[in-house]
Amino acid sequence: MGLDVGKFMKNPEYEIKIITYRDIFQVEALERDRFGKDYEKLSAFIGMSKNDMAKMGLKSGDRVKVANNNGSIVVEVRESRRDEPGGVAFMVNSPWSNVLVSDDMGGKGIPEFKNITAKISLVKEEITSLESLMEYFRKLKQV
Amino acid sequence: MATCPGCALLCDDIDVIVENNRIKETRNACRRGAARMKGCFNRLAPSIAQKPVDIESAIRKAAEILKVAKSPMLFGFSNSTCEAQVKGIQLAKKLGAIIDDTSSFCQGLLIETIFQEKFRTCMLEDVRNKADVLVYWGSDAQDSEPRHLSRFSYFPRGESRQRGYEEDRIAVAIDVRESNTAKICKGHFYRIQPKGDREFILALTDALSGKVPAYEPKKILELAAILKKAEFGVIFAGIGLTYSIKEDMEILVALADKLSNFHIMPMVGHYNMRGFNENLFKETGFVNRVKFEGKAVQHSPAEVLDTPSRGVTLVHDDKYSIVEALRNESIDALLVAGSDPLSSLPRSLVRHLASIPVICIDPCVTMTSKITAVTIPCAVSGVESGGTAVRMDGKKIELSKIIESDYPTDEELLTRLMEAL
Numbered sequence: 267m268g269l270d271v272g273k274f275m276k277n278p279e280y281e282i283k284i285i286t287y288r289d290i291f292q293v294e295a296l297e298r299d300r301f302g303k304d305y306e307k308l309s310a311f312i313g314m315s316k317n318d319m320a321k322m323g324l325k326s327g328d329r330v331k332v333a334n335n336n337g338s339i340v341v342e343v344r345e346s347r348r349d350e351p352g353g354v355a356f357m358v359n360s361p362w363s364n365v366l367v368s369d370d371m372g373g374k375g376i377p378e379f380k381n382i383t384a385k386i387s388l389v390k391e392e393i394t395s396l397e398s399l400m401e402y403f404r405k406l407k408q409v
Numbered sequence: 410m411a412t413c414p415g416c417a418l419l420c421d422d423i424d425v426i427v428e429n430n431r432i433k434e435t436r437n438a439c440r441r442g443a444a445r446m447k448g449c450f451n452r453l454a455p456s457i458a459q460k461p462v463d464i465e466s467a468i469r470k471a472a473e474i475l476k477v478a479k480s481p482m483l484f485g486f487s488n489s490t491c492e493a494q495v496k497g498i499q500l501a502k503k504l505g506a507i508i509d510d511t512s513s514f515c516q517g518l519l520i521e522t523i524f525q526e527k528f529r530t531c532m533l534e535d536v537r538n539k540a541d542v543l544v545y546w547g548s549d550a551q552d553s554e555p556r557h558l559s560r561f562s563y564f565p566r567g568e569s570r571q572r573g574y575e576e577d578r579i580a581v582a583i584d585v586r587e588s589n590t591a592k593i594c595k596g597h598f599y600r601i602q603p604k605g606d607r608e609f610i611l612a613l614t615d616a617l618s619g620k621v622p623a624y625e626p627k628k629i630l631e632l633a634a635i636l637k638k639a640e641f642g643v644i645f646a647g648i649g650l651t652y653s654i655k656e657d658m659e660i661l662v663a664l665a666d667k668l669s670n671f672h673i674m675p676m677v678g679h680y681n682m683r684g685f686n687e688n689l690f691k692e693t694g695f696v697n698r699v700k701f702e703g704k705a706v707q708h709s710p711a712e713v714l715d716t717p718s719r720g721v722t723l724v725h726d727d728k729y730s731i732v733e734a735l736r737n738e739s740i741d742a743l744l745v746a747g748s749d750p751l752s753s754l755p756r757s758l759v760r761h762l763a764s765i766p767v768i769c770i771d772p773c774v775t776m777t778s779k780i781t782a783v784t785i786p787c788a789v790s791g792v793e794s795g796g797t798a799v800r801m802d803g804k805k806i807e808l809s810k811i812i813e814s815d816y817p818t819d820e821e822l823l824t825r826l827m828e829a830l
Contacts, residue, residue, distance in 0.1 A: 285585050285603055288678075290440050290552040297415075297444035299451065300752070300775065336757045348587045354603060356586060360752075361776065367755035374655050375698070375730030376514050377755045380585075381603055381652075396776075403751060403780050406763035 277388040280322050284312070284332070284366065284382040286359040301396060309360035310393050311342040312386070315350035319343065322386065329393060334384040337365035339394040343386075355386070361399050411809045414488075414791030415442030416554045417677035417801035418533075418561075419808075430812050432792065439555035446792055446811070449773035453786040459779075467785045468822065471744070471768040472829035474782060475504055478742035478766075482507040484731050485748030485770075487679035489819045490796030490808060494681070494688045496823035497746060502721050503827060507700045507740065510685045511748055513730045516675045518658055519651050520686045521696045523675065527662045531643065531672040533560075533802045538567035542639035544581045547606065547649020548676040549588035554801070557676075558593065562643070569641075579635060583609065584649060597635070599628060606653035610660050617667040642671040651675075677801040680791070684799035695725040735761045744768040746819055747787075749775035770822055788816040796820070 292308035299305065312332060319325065326345045331338060339362050346356065357363040359379065366382045412421040415438065424436035425446065435443045455467040462470075475481050483501050486494050487510050501508035512520060523530050536543070543562045550557035558564055563573075563580045570577040582591035583599045583606075591598040601609050609629075612622035616633035636642060646661070654661060665673055677683055686696035693699050702722050727733055732754065734740045738761045745767060751759055752775065766782035769775065772789045788794040793814035800806050817825070 283603060287586060287588065288549060288552045290555055290589075293552070294440040294444045297441060298447075298449060300449075300749075300773075301451065336755065350586070351600075354585065361756075364752070364754065365756045367757065369732075369736050369755055369757035371732060371736075374518075375727045375733050376518075376652060376655050377732060377758070379514075379652065379755075380649060399756075400776060400779060402756070403759070403763055403776075406760055407780060 278322075279385040279387040282314075282318075282332075282355045282384060282386050283353065284355050284357050284363070284384060285380050286357050286363045286382070289358045292358050292360070306393075306396055309358055310339070310362050311344050311357070313344050313346045313356040315352040316345050318352045318355070319345055322388075324388060329389055329391065330386050331389045331391065332366060332384045332386050334366055334382070336368055339365050340389055340391045341393060361396065362394060365394075365399070411446075411811050412791060412806055413438050413442035413446060414680045414789075414798065414808060415439065415445040417680050417683060418554050418556055419680060419798055419800045419806040420556055420560065421806060425811055427812060432811060441555060445789075448789060448792065451774035453769070453771050453774050453778055453784055455786060456784045458782060464785060464817065467783050468825050468829050471783045471785065472826055474742050474766045474768060475506075475744065475826075476830055478504075480507070480740050481742040481744070482509070482731070482734055482740040483744045483746070484509050484750065485511065485746035486685045487511040487682035488747030488790070489681060489685075490790045490794075490798060491681065491684045491688060491805075492796050493746070493790070493818065493820040493823055494685045496820050496827070498689060498692055500823055500827055501699075502701045503830060505701050505721070507729045507734060508689070509697050509699070509729060509731045509734070510682065510689075511679055511753070512682050512686055513697045514732055514754070515648055515679075515682065516651055516677055517686065517697045518655055519646055519673075519675045520683060521690075522658050522662065523673070524686070524690050524696065528665050528673040529671070530674055531802070532804060533674075533800065535641070535672075536643055536674075537561045537565050539569050539641040540567070540643050541570065541577060542579050542581070542635060542642040544583065544636075544642065544644045545590050545594065546583045546644055546646055547651070547653065548645050548647025549584070549590045550645065550647075550676060551589035551593065553647070553678050554676060557645070558590070562645070563593065581632065581635065599632060604653050606650055607657065607660060610654070610664050614660070614664050614667055617664075636668055636671070639668075639670050642668060644671060644673045645676050646673055647676045674802055681798040683801055683803065684797070687799055687803070693723050693725065698725055698727060698729040700724045700726070700729045732758055735759060738764075740765065742766050742768075744770070745777055745781075746770045746823075749777045751776035751780065770819055772816065785822055786816055787819040787822055788814045790819065794818040
């Protein structure tokens, strides 16, 4: 039986800039049930241009780890429906994107919700659930 | 007709069909409004330490927590009626607490600039009747305030704009992404780089002053020509713009000075964020981030209040913003009304919430309510209770009570909480 070398190789990481935005369908799902599957599906993804995805060897539906010094999440990558020039990725404003936002406000008390830098890489892990985000806080409470 | 509490457009032309004391259907409401009015799936129940109790016990426990706290904070209120907001401000005074709302990390800076009369602004009815050039800047109204274009700005026939969008109006979008609003502004979409608003404003100010702009001169000169021709122009400033120029709002003031026929309107998501800003501004001269210092001896005109014997002064400081208070771990108890900081704030900031008692007043279960010391359910304002709210342009709008409910209003809860103190 041959050794599966790929198993031990780390997928390449790429630096990306993320802009957050609002989506009416996600807001509707939030109003109905913020713990529901619809809200999760409409929040836990990152949109990228076709070109950027090709450069990074990603295809729609792949799971990616998006991480920086503030935290790390696994979300689905989707090709943007719009004709984006590339260089910037997009996430709907949500508890998922908020994992990546810095606590450095530059003194103005306004976090950089729309100016996130992170590293993205292909993974096989499960998409981060809202329950696992809640678990993070529950653990903090127990400390 | 009912009023929708979905966003700060407060659409007052909603038809509702009620069956068995539940809203079965809404007509005219957008997706967001219809979902808000039909109600959430998980209603909040009263609890202490996540164990069920009756509301009265929850209120008593909340009062105990606030009474012993040395540095309590009240936060939220953008989804509360004006009446509840006023009670919240009174409660903050009584406690000598910090009070802040979601505008603190949203449109507060811009609204404060408007209250200081640094910009011309206007009413949404003026937009419908007179506006010919509409600039959506860092704002995707189609997704955040979905009926903005259809009720007030681009599509309606107004008194002086009988030919509507086909001939009488030009809509422009300036954004980092081709939003759904930008798609409607076809031909007049100006894509900017992330954090590129400042450069764009400076270039546009140059073009309006007759200079050749350093940045994308052809496009900027073309836009300047459109703006100059406007008879009644409006810049709808979204949080994309506010976040990008938060360190230097004055450059927007300078641009507005060059555009004598233009008005600036903040695009507001939460249905009564502007109401909170107005109520606190009326009382203190600030729109958010205020601390009432109960033990202070000095008096000032701002100390009016209903506790004159106590001697209350106020302090406004950026350190009293919810984000700085959490980051600096400077508060030891937090009451949250109608907001979900665990969901809406950066995770790096909310660690402190795990180490202090939090009281949550909300109609629905939220991420925050799941970890709080006390939960107190309230009625959904604008659906289960009436009241007043302030639209994004400053107009006061009455909210309707559509269905009966046993849940107390947030105003009533805050009153009972003050009594329990």
